[in-house]
Amino acid sequence: MARSVTTQQKAINTALAWAVGLLIFFPILWTILTSFKTEGQAISDPPVFLFFDWTLENYRVVQERSNYTNFLWNSIFISVGSTLLGLLVAIPAAWSMAFTPSKRTKDILMWMLSTKMLPAVGVLYPIYIGAAKMGLLDSRTALVIVIMLINLPIIIWMLYTYFREIPGEILEAARMDGASLKEEIVYILTPMAVPGIASTLLLNIILAWNEAFWTINLTVTKAAPLTAFIASYSSPEGLFYAKLSAASTMAIAPILIMGWFSQKQLVRGLTFGAVK
Amino acid sequence: MATQHSRSAARIMMAPAVTLLLGWMLVPLIATLYLSFRDYRPMRGGDLGFAGLENYTRFIGSSSFWPSILTTLIIVGGVLAITIVFGVLLALLLDRPMWGQGVVRILVIAPFFVMPTVSALVWKNMFMDPTNGLLAHLWRFFGADPVVWMSEQSLLSIIIIVSWQWLPFATLILLTAIQSLDGEQLEASEMDGAPTLARFWYIILPHLSRAITIVLLIQTIFLLSIFAEIFVTTGGAFGTKTLTYLIFQRISESQAVGLGSAGGVYAIILANIVAIFLMRIVGKNLD
Numbered sequence: 001m002a003r004s005v006t007t008q009q010k011a012i013n014t015a016l017a018w019a020v021g022l023l024i025f026f027p028i029l030w031t032i033l034t035s036f037k038t039e040g041q042a043i044s045d046p047p048v049f050l051f052f053d054w055t056l057e058n059y060r061v062v063q064e065r066s067n068y069t070n071f072l073w074n075s076i077f078i079s080v081g082s083t084l085l086g087l088l089v090a091i092p093a094a095w096s097m098a099f100t101p102s103k104r105t106k107d108i109l110m111w112m113l114s115t116k117m118l119p120a121v122g123v124l125y126p127i128y129i130g131a132a133k134m135g136l137l138d139s140r141t142a143l144v145i146v147i148m149l150i151n152l153p154i155i156i157w158m159l160y161t162y163f164r165e166i167p168g169e170i171l172e173a174a175r176m177d178g179a180s181l182k183e184e185i186v187y188i189l190t191p192m193a194v195p196g197i198a199s200t201l202l203l204n205i206i207l208a209w210n211e212a213f214w215t216i217n218l219t220v221t222k223a224a225p226l227t228a229f230i231a232s233y234s235s236p237e238g239l240f241y242a243k244l245s246a247a248s249t250m251a252i253a254p255i256l257i258m259g260w261f262s263q264k265q266l267v268r269g270l271t272f273g274a275v276k
Numbered sequence: 277m278a279t280q281h282s283r284s285a286a287r288i289m290m291a292p293a294v295t296l297l298l299g300w301m302l303v304p305l306i307a308t309l310y311l312s313f314r315d316y317r318p319m320r321g322g323d324l325g326f327a328g329l330e331n332y333t334r335f336i337g338s339s340s341f342w343p344s345i346l347t348t349l350i351i352v353g354g355v356l357a358i359t360i361v362f363g364v365l366l367a368l369l370l371d372r373p374m375w376g377q378g379v380v381r382i383l384v385i386a387p388f389f390v391m392p393t394v395s396a397l398v399w400k401n402m403f404m405d406p407t408n409g410l411l412a413h414l415w416r417f418f419g420a421d422p423v424v425w426m427s428e429q430s431l432l433s434i435i436i437i438v439s440w441q442w443l444p445f446a447t448l449i450l451l452t453a454i455q456s457l458d459g460e461q462l463e464a465s466e467m468d469g470a471p472t473l474a475r476f477w478y479i480i481l482p483h484l485s486r487a488i489t490i491v492l493l494i495q496t497i498f499l500l501s502i503f504a505e506i507f508v509t510t511g512g513a514f515g516t517k518t519l520t521y522l523i524f525q526r527i528s529e530s531q532a533v534g535l536g537s538a539g540g541v542y543a544i545i546l547a548n549i550v551a552i553f554l555m556r557i558v559g560k561n562l563d
Contacts, residue, residue, distance in 0.1 A: 122540035123304030259389030
């Protein structure tokens, strides 16, 4: 949109947008800052912003007391594992629906989306008992499977909308030139599909990382990821703001960074391609 | 292009996904339906036999049912109103020319990536705590009595926390929609001297209506089942028991699985009513 604006207008927009942006971001910034304070400074009145004795003590305590790396590893294992497993199942399905659509393709896609609407609490007990019967309670395997299944519709939909944009004419041209099926896949389709697959991967790792219903309800300690680890801070003991902040910062930092990279895909992924 | 051969190949490629989702949908659903007709209490002897529709009538008849529906509606409605109104305003602001647009965008969407347990606990302790919270400091600075957020303004607290999490989502989608607006049309209206408000009302808002509907429906699906935000803050106390949380308590805390399952069936029906509308809109986009 080429709209001419005066420098003055632009300055006002900038000031206003930055003010609002910083206000929205402030709770995160405050958490990060507090994680470097001592417990005393964390609750000081008036609050201190930047001029305090920066310390890494809280990070050390959190790691020592609750073995943070164990939860971190569970989070990574569950989010990456469920996403990769999901892609393995979803890529062939999305591929065939995008390239050899039939009359029923639309119905199948809609039905897949409808499974996403099932409220988790409605099926909590059967899943819980099922996991318990198979000896999978508090296991990473159960969470990988469950989270893969709840995100599978999104993965298929995202991939489908990306694959559908690959022009069919390119394939026909390649066939005319005598490309074999293998060459078609390796040299033409794969390079065009990789960006879509990568965005799908990124967004679904984020969704899986932040999933907090099944991770809380299906784990105790052994397989608990960071969502459940943080929930254990809900019953406070003494001064704990700085430690809570350190734990929170460690739980959100990796995904915040990934999230910023995936912001363009976010809209498309979460609206099932309805807004691009 | 679709030969017999490629059709059967397509079917094989679809099979794993379809089978898995079908199993994921049917098995727990049938189990929940079955349990909802049984008097099932794992801690008191397990399956105590067929209960008919008793679980369904008892779930609705309990004194916490209608309050939980009201709480759900207040939270979902409050968050929707806040995120959509501010989302539109914010999207309009972010669409204007400015310096550092990319950075502001990143700042605005950041809350969406914060896991629910973290945002709820950070808000509850570091902002809404009546003695040490930042808001209490702020209130005292202006000479006011700090608000005891979690017990006296519990619903508002939850609405604020959840809105903070979902505002980025609404903003981002609405911003994407605004950016697809035809600039020429706007310019023409500008030249015709249409006042800003009229331009917003007659051109921008109609253009956004589809995106707003989508935000509304998707958020409703997610908001109907918010759990962690209540679990780590009030634990369902102080009138924050939503339908989802009530079912969770029936099943996990009081171990009345039959009763909770009947509640689960109600929740599934409720979600499906919303889903039908969402699916229609998404489906139109496929043609």
